[in-house]
């Protein structure tokens with residue numbers, strides 16, 4: 001097999017090298033211009049380990065009008081991802097070995113990224129009975145992350161049992177922290193603005209109370225907990241406190257919660273309707289700081305495609321969620337790297353190494369060293385791109401960044417040694 | 428002015444213009460020929476996604492007195508794809524050539540969406556959206572206050588108004604707080620803390636949980652409808668306790684200064700927020716509010732449609 | 740002042756014109772007690788009051804004066820942004836079976852008077868309607884003619900006639916602006 005050379009690329013923005021790849025593995029970091037093989041020009045570009053998303057809604061099976069495994073993984077590859085975790089809230093719900101294997105196989109067929117299905121915690125996401133977590137873990141899909149995302153596992157006993165049960169196979173429960181009674185009919189962050197706009201409030205405490213309960217539960221039963229899409233300063237405080245106490249808890253933040261605030265809701269444009277809701281500027285600041293200091297371990301997109309008609313309506317009737325895969329890196333660049341909150345190595349931790357560790361994906365999140373599996377995102381930090389919804393590979397168009405100019409561009413993506421994206425286009 | 432979506436859309440001068448225009452139009456209502464040719468050839472659509480016969484009829488009378496063609500479009504009931512139906516309905520209305528759409532909708536921001544989503548080109552008048560706003564109600568309240576307490580002209584500078592009841596769910600309260608402030612009146616909101624909106628401290632008004640201490644110092648008190656069902660969601664323990672603590676009965680009304688008036692946007696829950704004898708007392712101006720509603724809505728329709736179409 | 744503007748009536752001319760109109764109205768009404776003057780806002784109202792004062796000086800009788808806003812009856816509403824309304828005040832007793840003299844400052848196309856006749860029609864049924872104007876500048880677009888004219892002023896369409904009255908503008912004068920054709 002011929003080898004591949006990423007010519008003159010700067011790993012983590014450091015000194016240029018030729019990264020030589022053969023048989024899906026990095027085989028050499030050679031002096032620039034000396035690597036031997038088929039050349040991919042990458043002079044002045046930055047190489048990072050391929051991004052791993054812990055939180056992707058691929059919508060297949062059931063909502064193929066919004067996204068499919070194929071279109072979603074195209075979007076992922078174009079965003080520099082080499083692995084995505086496909087959320088379980090499909091139709092049928094991914095609560096059996098059969099469904100998770102189906103999604104996993106669709107990912108294999110598409111061949112663009114590793115598709116790691118997330119298993120539902122409870123049957124049908126109903127929050128009543130545990131799904132067959134063991135069967136999913138032992139299936140071909142090797143599920144390690146379990147989540148009822150979209151819904152909160154709000155029953156404390158059920159949550160305790162799930163946390164305990166997944167210990168048997170190194171799993172983790174990823175909690176969508178939303179106290180259901182406090183958020184009945186909720187439409188936006190509860191604050192001065194929700195009162196003024198007459199939209200039912202979504203109090204921060206509804207998220208924070210569940211996280212507080214869950215970290216205590218995780219500690220009590222000695223289990224591993226992952227908190228999905230942390231969105232408030234208070235949640236950050238709770239997680240920081242739990243980590244200080246030695247609780248085995250990890251957390252993710254979405255790109256949109258790092259850059260957008262609730263002020264956008266004043267337009268009543270449902271493109272900004274998302275769960276959890278956009279919060280205040282103070283929350284955004286706290287989330288950035290927490291991601292910088294490691295209290296929050298990972299950036300996860302919560303990529304949530306919706307067909308046009310589900311957003312082209314009044315606020316209350318609109319679906320919650322926004323696209324994220326193709327803009328995640330640019331938002332991270334804009335909010336974390338450019339302001340100096342994260343170095344390139346830090347960013348690699350937050351977008352690749354930590355998510356791979358949390359999801360127990362052994363072939364992902366490797367440091368860029370000889371012997372590592374060749375999953376790479378090669379980015380141009382100097383480019384600036386205006387987001388144009390029609391230019392996205394996702395089947396849906398619900399990006400909140402329409403018309404925004406963001407820094408950074410994913411130029412090449414290499415998945416297990418094979419280029420999936422070259423010069424910003426699918427290879 | 429292209430749309431009327433929020434009371435906040437109006438500057439002080441614009442609000443006074445609406446009230447002055449309404450005052451002139453009210454005179455027309457008093458004569459035998461009540462119809463004006465002003466909006467002949469214009470089409471006004473009443474698009475009501477919620478039942479509100481009172482408001483719908485008020486707009487209908489207003490539009491007809493100005494000779495506009497009126498189409499009543501009761502969209503309630505198409506519940507399956509509620510979201511689609513607002514857009515599809517809007518496209519239908521656009522095809523019919525609606526010059527103005529008067530919209531009542533259960534979801535906050537729906538009129539805003541109708542005005543800005545690019546579905547229609549005409550004017551949009553918010554006739555009540557969810558728990559957000561009801562600007563023409565605030566205008567008719569201001570008009571009523573001005574007639575009684577400011578001799579029918581100018582603004583409401585220095586007037587003190589108490590608004591009592593379910594502020595949290597009230598679009599009337601939100602619009603009134605904004606408009607009263609614009610016109611110089613001082614508003615005090617009175618409700619149990621559970622029925623106050625989150626963040627109400629930052630609104631341009633005062634807040635009190637005690638109606639009895641506020642009433643002696645106001646020029647008008649506006650009672651809001653309180654639905655008994657709210658007690659099932661624990662907003663208050665019982666209707667009895669609510670009306671004892673926040674209802675307006677004759678004893679409580681006697682705390683008001685002699686000149687003060689009692690208002691209610693209707694429909695009233697007699698025995699809940701207002702006792703029957705207060706509702707029927709000479710200080711209660713509810714019937715007048717209804718009449719003023721027509722004049723104010725005529726003024727709004729005239730000011731939106733009575734000139735050339737604004738460039739978009 | 741615009742250098743191209745020139746005064747065609749000064750305050751003395753206007754005073755004489757008003758007195759003459761008052762005489763003619765009195766003559767024609769022959770002491771009728773059913774006379775009403777309705778000014779068309781804004782300046783027509785001031786002129787109506789002055790004519791009433793002149794009638795009172797001649798006859799010693801009070802003629803009721805009111806105002807009739809025609810905004811809601813205009814046929815050119817869509818050519819400008821919505822205008823503020825002016826007051827309409829009909830003297831007590833109404834206009835039914837009265838002789839109504841409409842008073843305006845300038846008679847031009849006749850469209851204002853057409854609107855005024857429509858407005859009057861919705862207020863009641865006068866026995867007769869007459870028209871008094873301070874200036875008739877011609878260029879009628881409708882079959883309307885004045886009964887009493889302060890001054891006939893032949894103009895070109897490119898010229899503008901500006902009537903100022905003390906009650907509104909602080910001084911009495913009529914000027915023509917612009918070039919004769």
Ligand SMILES: [Zn+2]
Nearest residue numbers: 149150176228
């Ligand atoms: Zn979620």
